[in-house]
Amino acid sequence: xxxxxxxxxxxxxxxxxLAESTRRRGGFxxxxxxxxxxxxxxxxxxxxxxxxxxxxxGSQLFPEEPLTGFFSxxxxxxxxxxxxxxxxxxxxxxxxxxxxxVKGFRGNVRSIPVEGDDAHWAxxxxxxxxxxxxxxxxxxxxxxxxxxxxxxxxxxxxxxxxVLSKDFTADALSSFFDETCRVYLETAVPLFEYRALRDRLNxxxxxxxxxxxxxxxxxxxxxxxxxxxTAKLFIVAPTGIGKTMATLYPSVKAQANGLTxxxxxxxxxxxxxxxxxxxxxxxxxxGFMVRSLTVRAKEQMCLSREHFCNTAQCxxxxxxxxxxxxxxxxxxxxxxxxxxxxxxxxxxxxxxxFELSLEISAGCDVVICDYNYIxxxxxxxxxxxxxxxxxxxxxxxxxxxxxxxxxxxxxxxLRRSDLRRLLKxxxxxxxxxxxxxxxxGVVDTGDLHSFKENAGKCVKAxxxxxxxxxxxxxxxxxxxxxxxxxxERLSELLPYKPMVSDRFMATRVIPPPFMSGIEKLIAALSxxxxxxxxxxxxxxxxxxxxxxxxxxxxxxxxxxHTYITAWRLLEDDDLACSLLTLDASYHLTDIYKxxxxxxxxxxxMTPASYYISLLDADSSAQHPELLSLDSPFDSARRLVxxxxxxxxxxxxxxxxLPSIASFIADVIRERTGHYLIFSPSFSYQNALADALKRINxxxxxxxxxxPRMTEQQKNxxxxxxxxxGDSRSLAGLTVIGSLFNEGIDLIGEELTxxxxxxxxxxxxxxxxxxxxxxxxEKSNRGYEYAFMWPGFNRVTQxxxxxxxxxxxxxxxxxxxxxxxxxxxxxxxxEEWHTLHTSDREEALGAIREFWADFR
Numbered sequence: 001x002x003x004x005x006x007x008x009x010x011x012x013x014x015x016x017x018l019a020e021s022t023r024r025r026g027g028f029x030x031x032x033x034x035x036x037x038x039x040x041x042x043x044x045x046x047x048x049x050x051x052x053x054x055x056x057x058g059s060q061l062f063p064e065e066p067l068t069g070f071f072s073x074x075x076x077x078x079x080x081x082x083x084x085x086x087x088x089x090x091x092x093x094x095x096x097x098x099x100x101x102v103k104g105f106r107g108n109v110r111s112i113p114v115e116g117d118d119a120h121w122a123x124x125x126x127x128x129x130x131x132x133x134x135x136x137x138x139x140x141x142x143x144x145x146x147x148x149x150x151x152x153x154x155x156x157x158x159x160x161x162x163v164l165s166k167d168f169t170a171d172a173l174s175s176f177f178d179e180t181c182r183v184y185l186e187t188a189v190p191l192f193e194y195r196a197l198r199d200r201l202n203x204x205x206x207x208x209x210x211x212x213x214x215x216x217x218x219x220x221x222x223x224x225x226x227x228x229x230t231a232k233l234f235i236v237a238p239t240g241i242g243k244t245m246a247t248l249y250p251s252v253k254a255q256a257n258g259l260t261x262x263x264x265x266x267x268x269x270x271x272x273x274x275x276x277x278x279x280x281x282x283x284x285x286x287g288f289m290v291r292s293l294t295v296r297a298k299e300q301m302c303l304s305r306e307h308f309c310n311t312a313q314c315x316x317x318x319x320x321x322x323x324x325x326x327x328x329x330x331x332x333x334x335x336x337x338x339x340x341x342x343x344x345x346x347x348x349x350x351x352x353x354f355e356l357s358l359e360i361s362a363g364c365d366v367v368i369c370d371y372n373y374i375x376x377x378x379x380x381x382x383x384x385x386x387x388x389x390x391x392x393x394x395x396x397x398x399x400x401x402x403x404x405x406x407x408x409x410x411x412x413x414l415r416r417s418d419l420r421r422l423l424k425x426x427x428x429x430x431x432x433x434x435x436x437x438x439x440x441g442v443v444d445t446g447d448l449h450s451f452k453e454n455a456g457k458c459v460k461a462x463x464x465x466x467x468x469x470x471x472x473x474x475x476x477x478x479x480x481x482x483x484x485x486x487x488e489r490l491s492e493l494l495p496y497k498p499m500v501s502d503r504f505m506a507t508r509v510i511p512p513p514f515m516s517g518i519e520k521l522i523a524a525l526s527x528x529x530x531x532x533x534x535x536x537x538x539x540x541x542x543x544x545x546x547x548x549x550x551x552x553x554x555x556x557x558x559x560x561h562t563y564i565t566a567w568r569l570l571e572d573d574d575l576a577c578s579l580l581t582l583d584a585s586y587h588l589t590d591i592y593k594x595x596x597x598x599x600x601x602x603x604x605m606t607p608a609s610y611y612i613s614l615l616d617a618d619s620s621a622q623h624p625e626l627l628s629l630d631s632p633f634d635s636a637r638r639l640v641x642x643x644x645x646x647x648x649x650x651x652x653x654x655x656x657l658p659s660i661a662s663f664i665a666d667v668i669r670e671r672t673g674h675y676l677i678f679s680p681s682f683s684y685q686n687a688l689a690d691a692l693k694r695i696n697x698x699x700x701x702x703x704x705x706x707p708r709m710t711e712q713q714k715n716x717x718x719x720x721x722x723x724x725g726d727s728r729s730l731a732g733l734t735v736i737g738s739l740f741n742e743g744i745d746l747i748g749e750e751l752t753x754x755x756x757x758x759x760x761x762x763x764x765x766x767x768x769x770x771x772x773x774x775x776x777e778k779s780n781r782g783y784e785y786a787f788m789w790p791g792f793n794r795v796t797q798x799x800x801x802x803x804x805x806x807x808x809x810x811x812x813x814x815x816x817x818x819x820x821x822x823x824x825x826x827x828x829x830e831e832w833h834t835l836h837t838s839d840r841e842e843a844l845g846a847i848r849e850f851w852a853d854f855r
Contacts, residue, residue, distance in 0.1 A: 008072070008079045011192050012389070013184065015067070015084030015126050022183045023122035027318035028311035028355070044104035044154050045087060052088055056098070062089040067130040071181035078192055080181050086127040089136060097137070098148040099128045105153060106530050109160045112153050116164045122180060124149045129173040145170055157527055187325065190332055191363050198289040198365065202256035207249060208286035215629040219246040222627050227254040227393050227597045232624040234399075234612055235601035238631035238831070239804060243601050244272075244279045247395045248366070252283065252290055255365060260393040260597070262384070263366045264374055267397040268405070269743040276368050276397075277336060284335065293361050295369035296339035298354040298379075303346055309542070312533040316352045323349040324359060331360045358383070371402050375591060376409040377557075378550055385591075392596050398742070399600035400793055403614040406584035412554040416469045416575040418544045423462040425541055429455035451535075454528040461521040468514045469575050476503050476569040503569040504766040510555055510565045510579065518555075522548050554579045558587055564770060580767065582774040585617040593618070604796040606829060610789045613779075631831050637809040638802065639850040640832040642819040643843045648758040653684060660815055661691035664755060666844055667813060668700050668729045671851045673752025674721045675729065678736040678798045680758035682707050685733050688757075692731075700729040705738065714739055721750045736760045737794045745804050753811040754802045759818050760794035761787050792827050799832075809854050811847060 049063050068083040088100040101124040105112070128147045131137060150165040168176075219235060223246070226233035237243050251263045265276045273294055280290050304314045311317040327349040334341055337360060339353075346353035361367050362384060372379050374394060384390060396402055430452050471489050490498065496507040525545050529538070562583040568576050581587070592598045605611040608626055612619045643663070646656040668675055679685035689704050703717060717740075720730060729752075734740045737760065762768055768786055776782025799812045812832075818824050820836055828834045837843050 008077065009192070009196075010079045010081050011185075011188050012081045012083070013188070015082055015130075016123055018082055018180060018184050019123035019126060020119045021187075022180050024117075024119040024321045026322070027320045028352075040156050041104050044156055045102055047159070048102045048152065048154060049088070052090075056090040056092070059090045059092045059098075062091075062136060063087065065089050065134075065136070067127055067134060069130040069133065071177070073182075075182075076185060076189060078185070078189060080185060080188070082126070082130075082181075084123075084127065084130075086124075086131075089131065091136070096148065097131070098150060099124060099131055100150045100152060101127070102152045102154060104156050106156055106526050108158070108527070108531050109153065109155055109162050111530060112162050116151050116153070120151050121149075121166075122176075124151060125168060125173060125176050126180065128168060129177040132170055132173065147173070157523065157530075187328055190329075194289075194291070194332070198291075199256045199258075201287060201289045202252055205283070205287040208282040208288075209245075213240070213242045214632040215241045216246045219243070219627065219629065220250040222625065223247055223250040223599055224254055226599055226625065227251065227259050230594070230597050232592075232597075232616055233599045233627065234605065234608060234615075234624055235599065235627045235629070236603070236605050236608055237601060237627075237629040238603045238633075239800060240632045240806065241629055243397070243603075244275050245282070247397075247599055247601060248276065248279050249283065251393050251395060252288060252365070254393070260391050262364070262390065262392040263395065264392060265366060265368045265395045265397065266371050266374055266402075267368070268370055268401045269398070271743055271745070272397055273368050277338075280336060280366060289335075290366055291335050291337070291364050292366040292368060293337045293342075293357060293364040294339060295357055295361065295367060295373060296354075297370070301339060301343055301346075301353040301357070303343070303353060310534075310539045314352070316346060316350055317355070320351055320355065324351055324356065327351055327356055328359060328363075332363070337364065371396070371405060372409070375402065375406065375588060377553065377587075378409075380591075394592060394596055394598040396598060396600045397602070399602045399615065400605050400611055400797075401602075401742075402588075402600075403611050404790070406588055406614070407581050410554065410558055410581045410584045410587050411578055412547075412551040413576055413578040414547060414551055415577075416466065417572075418547065419462055419466055419469070422541060422544050423459065423466065425537055426455045426458045426462065429535075430459055451532055454524070454531060457524045458521075458528050461517070461524040465514075465517045465521050468517055469577070472505065472567045472577075473569060473575050475500065476505060476567065476575075499766070499770065501766045504567065506564045506566045506580075506766065506770060508561075508564060510559065515555055518548060518552060522552055551579060560586070562586065562774070566767060582771050583614075583778075585614050588615060589617040604793060604800055606793065606796050607789060607827060610785070633803055633806050633808075635831060635833055636853075638812065638832075639810075639847065640799070640812045640814070640828075640834045641843055641846055642814045642828075642834050642836045643838070643840075644817040644820040644836060645838040645840060646815060646817060648680060648816040648818075653680065653758070654687060657684070657687055658691055660757060661688055661695060663815075663840060663843075664688075664731075665692065665695050665697040665700070667753070667755070667811075667847060668731055669697065670844065670847050671752065672699065672727065672729050673810075674746070674750060675731045675753045675755060676740060676751065676798070676801060677731055677733050677755045678741075678757060679733065680736060680760070681763070682735055684757070685735055689733055698728075700731055701726075703730070703732045705732070705734040705740070709739055718744060718746070721746050724749070736798060737762075740798075740801070741794060742797045742800065744801060746801065747804050748808055751802055751808075751810060753813065754799055755813045755815065756795050756798050757815045759788075759816050759824070760791035760798075762790055788823070788827075792824075796829070811850060813847075 052061055052063070064085050064087065066083070066085050068081070071080040071082070086099060087102045090098040090100065101120060103120055128149050131147065146167055146169045148165060148167050150163055152161055152163050154161045215237060219237060219241065222233055222235070225231070227250070235243070248263070248265065251260065254260050255263060267273055267276065277292070277294060280292050283290055303316050327345045330345060331337060339357070342357045342360065343353045345351065346356055358381065361381070373381050374385065385392065474486050474489050490500070493507065493511060496509050496511050499506045525548065529542065529545060532538070558581070559579060563579055563581050566578045566580045570576060600611075600615055608628065612624060612626065616624055646660055647653070648656070664677065677688070679688055685704065689702065692702055703720060705717065706713070709717070717732065721732065732740070736756065736758065772782040772786035774782070775785035779785070795814070802808065802810045802812055817838070819828070820838070835846055837846070
């Protein structure tokens with residue numbers, strides 16, 4: 001066995017990676033590479049290991065045996081070290097050696113190819129070659145001239161299995177090992193050489209700008225420290241600090257010095273991704289070598305939308321592994337890999353662009369993507385992030401958004417209407433009419449009898465779940481009166497302590513009978529879809545199937561004391577059931593804790609303690625590092641005025657609206673310019689628009705944001721602000737927390753003032769009140785967590801639309817008497833230097849005095 005040349009650098013690879021990257025053929029549709037969760041695969045292996053003695057009576061058995069070896073050749077400047085753990089080795093009393101690999105899958109054993117899978121055989125043969133030099137053989141004084149290799153395919157659903165076996169000579173295994181390693185090194189060596197050159201260049205390269213902005217130096221120093229110590233770092237840094245470069249520059253330096261392998265720059269907006277790409281280009285102009293990939297959502301990259309990820313039918317998926325290595329090699333020539341580049345490669349080589357982007361990402365220094373690809377359990381990049389040998393750094397931009405979105409990521413909704421559509425389709429499949437269509441060749445489903453039988457099982461399973469939905473509707477449909485059996489239905493749920501309000505119900509636990517029905521439905525659907533790969537309408541049906549799978553996953557993996565099971569009767573006579581998390585901090589922390597350094601940064605994480613607690617479950621016991629930086633801009637160029645003459649509480653807001661509309665008209669009259677006016681709701685916005693129309697100020701024009709605004713309408717709205725030379729003011733009416741709250745940049749006199757009406761409080765709902773109860777019990781700050789702090793973040797986001805550069809100036813006007821309360825005064829950032837008044841003339845005088853300095 002070759003032990004390698006210690007004078008050569010070494011490339012490390014797992015045996016499975018080596019096998020799949022060189023020998024996998026065909027596309028994504030094989031049942032052998034899809035369908036099982038990690039826990040399900042482990043269960044298959046545990047059962048097999050328990051039954052192994054019966055398969056090999058009298059033999060010595062060695063389960064989960066680690067194997068390692070080297071490939072070294074004068075043809076390469078690198079050695080290849082490979083390692084793995086084979087499922088089972090059996091040595092008979094006569095000395096015969098059998099090496100076994102166990103592969104679990106979903107569905108029927110009929111779906112297994114007669115010869116098995118090339119990548120699985122490659123993995124087993126690589127193990128067999130390494131076994132030739134293993135102490136199990138050598139220490140027993142045996143010479144092993146041949147080894148029997150077996151692959152056991154086991155169905156998770158039925159536990160049926162197929163055994164494929166082949167005998168290999170030592171010479172054949174040696175030749176296969178040599179050939180496979182050489183194929184692997186065709187792509188591994190260029191990447192290894194690139195990284196060696198990258199590290200050398202990036203160690204020497206300098207900061208790309210002539211001078212550091214205020215706050216950048218200390219920010220970069222703290223980022224380096226966090227990466228070095230695998231720590232958590234929270235940074236509150238106002239606009240203008242240069243946060244993107246202050247996180248990327250030290251991260252790239254840390255990578256060059258061996259402190260991290262890969263950097264993920266996470267941001268929710270496409271505009272911020274562009275800023276990150278520009279920062280990397282600026283680094284490259286100064287001599288840095290950085291290869292980056294920007295990931296775009298699968299739906300936006302799809303080249304065959306009519307197939308909707310039907311991997312058995314999509315022309316860009318079904319033969320993916322025949323040409324993907326050519327596309328990967330070509331991608332090595334690119335430094336800044338954009339979605340358009342990947343789409344171009346997908347078209348050229350007939351490959352799914354999204355899947356190709358995931359493969360390309362493994363060879364990139366920086367991956368720019370949405371939060372979902374790290375934190376959302378549905379789309380998380382597990383193949384990269386769960387590799388324990390891979391060290392990665394997370395840079396989380398606009399981190400306040402992750403705090404808000406995390407509850408959605410770990411919650412699982414189901415709708416009755418989706419199940420009803422599924423039921424309709426399966427009833428059709430089980431009908432004689434469908435059989436007649438199949439007989440005439442309209443639909444290709446293989447074994448019609450099995451198809452109809454499986455469809456019938458799905459019908460029964462869906463009907464059972466729908467009966468549970470309908471039972472809940474009887475409780476919710478008519479308030480306290482309800483339907484005749486309402487009290488009987490409600491009494492059945494009493495063990496689960498239901499909380500019932502108008503058209504809403506929640507329990508702390510998932511009712512076991514309901515979850516049992518969901519599990520039986522998933523089992524029936526899994527059997528059906530694995531047996532029936534091609535039929536009309538399959539793609540749309542799979543959406544609900546995936547929703548059910550995620551529902552089950554949340555119930556098994558995540559559901560704990562932070563969850564409720566919520567039922568809501570919707571306006572369109574639909575009924576929704578959600579496994580709703582109230583606090584996702586534990587799940588977020590589990591992703592990065594003791595695994596990777598993470599830097600959370602934002603201009604608007606106020607109050608910081610609130611956001612830290614939402615993003616770091618350990619923060620109360622292990623206080624993370626917090627860095628708060630001052631704004632680099634001159635505070636004299638912004639007036640923040642809190643006008644506290646009027647109540648915006650729900651009971652008062654329409655009484656005070658006429659006076660507020662009149663005051664806004666007077667404020668706009670003080671200076672011709674462009675203003676964004678944020679209302680607390682769309683109904684209030686409509687009433688405000690009517691009031692302003694009655695005032696009809698001759699010095700101003702008004703635009704109104706519709707409730708459902710397309711991207712084209714949004715751009716047209718903003719384009720109006722970018723036009724100059726109008727003699728009248730332009731005022732855009734929008735709603736707090738909607739499209740214009742963040743992610744837009746209006747520079748200079750494109751935006752003159754921001755007016756926020758109210759405190760941004762979220763609307764009342766049973767879910768929000770349960771959230772309040774949860775945090776009241778956890779921290780005695782229920783109102784703050786559920787209402788006050790998330791509302792104030794909306795306010796700071798809206799105020800942040802003003803002053804985007806050092807030359808900007810303008811006013812921020814907050815209208816609500818609550819801003820004068822001590823608790824709100826403590827929230828207002830110190831750097832705002834907020835002026836408080838409830839006197840109309842004093843407020844207008846302050847505005848007039850401010851504008852006098854900018855004539």
